[in-house]
Amino acid sequence: MKIHLLWKKEEIEERHINEDKIAVVFDVLLATSTIASCLASGARQIIPVLNPEEAFRMKDKLNSATEDTLLAGETDGLPVEGFINPLPSILNSQVAGKTIILSTTNGTVAIRKAAPAKKVYTASLLNGEAVGKRIADTHDNETIVAICSGSRNNFCMEDYYGAGYFIHCLIREMDDAELTDSARSAQLFYENMKEEAVSVLAQSSVGQMLSDYGFYEDVAYVSQRGIMDVVPRLNEAGTVLMDEGDTFSEHGPAEKQRHHL
Known part of the structure; x- marks a missing residue:
């Protein structure tokens, strides 16, 4: 097996992501952490959109079939008007x-850009x-490409750390x-910073921004390593679901432990 890493989503090109590759997307603060947390809390599915x-438009389309749909979104760390702030502390109970x-x-854009891969998983510290x-x-004997989402064409330390954790676990x-x-x-x-997860996330640019906005509790929550058994995967319809083989209970997907905010 070959393992490669992209520093930010803007590096995604056809030669990197195609039907010969397995993509694993990281947006530790916060999209892929939020996806893991939502699925662990019993969400049916996550639909990542570009904006x-x-x-x-997607909600209007789905409303013809179901009303059990929530809009969650942020721009530059702040909630979009009419959307739920996509933080675990807010979403988990809903x-x-x-x-x-x-x-x-950044994160949902990276997931969509990775869609041409043979399979696309999303990962974070919570479920890496x-x-x-x-x-x-x-x-x-596959090629695995870990994709750090980054932030507006910039490298993000927390995604790099999360990808390193995943690679450590994989090998x-x-x-x-x-x-x-x-x-x-x-x-x-x-491996050199594995006991400093909270510090790494909190000292990153995005972590500092979220803390300044009053969301340090979420930064600390998503710094927990390996507490969720969920394996989210993007299907051909563009929806993130639990990958086949995960364990469900009557209350939703199983978690290794319950670490509530």
């Missing part, structure tokens, strides 16, 4: 049985171990793996 305008249409500045195990169990499950320098550097960064 609020597409979100409204999503059970619901479809979430999610619009974020589960995604790594699933890929190790179901894919062999722990395998006998052999070939890492590019970018993937190896993320792995080493995580």
Whole structure:
């Protein structure tokens, strides 16, 4: 298995992402953490969209079939008017049985850009171990591309750290793996800072911004490693669902532990 890493979503090109690749998208603050948290809290599905305008169009389309739909979205860390702020502390108690249409500045854009890949998973610190195990169990001799979403064409330290955690977990499950320098550097960064997750996220530019807005509690929450067994995957219809093989209970997907805000 070959493992590569892209520093930001703007690096996605056809040669990087096509039907020969398995993509794993990271937007640790906050889209892919929010996706994991929503699915662990019982959401039916997440629909990632490019912008609020597409979100409204999608909701109008879905309302002909169901009213169990929530709009969640932010632009530059602030909630969009008419949308729920896409923070775990706000969404977790509202999503059970619901479809979430999610619009974020970077993460949902990265997921959509990665769609040409053979499979697209989303991961964070919350569920990076589960995604790594699933890929190790179901894919062999594939090329895995970890995609850091970044922020408006800038590198983001928290995505790099989250990708390093995922790579650390993935190669722990395998006998052999070939890492590019970018993937190896993320792995080493995580392993050298693995006990500093809260500090890494809080000191990142996005973490500082969220803390300034009063959302430090969410930054701390999503810094927890491996507490969720959910494996979110983008399907051909553009919807993120639990990947086949996850464990469900009557109350929704199983979590390793319940770490509520």
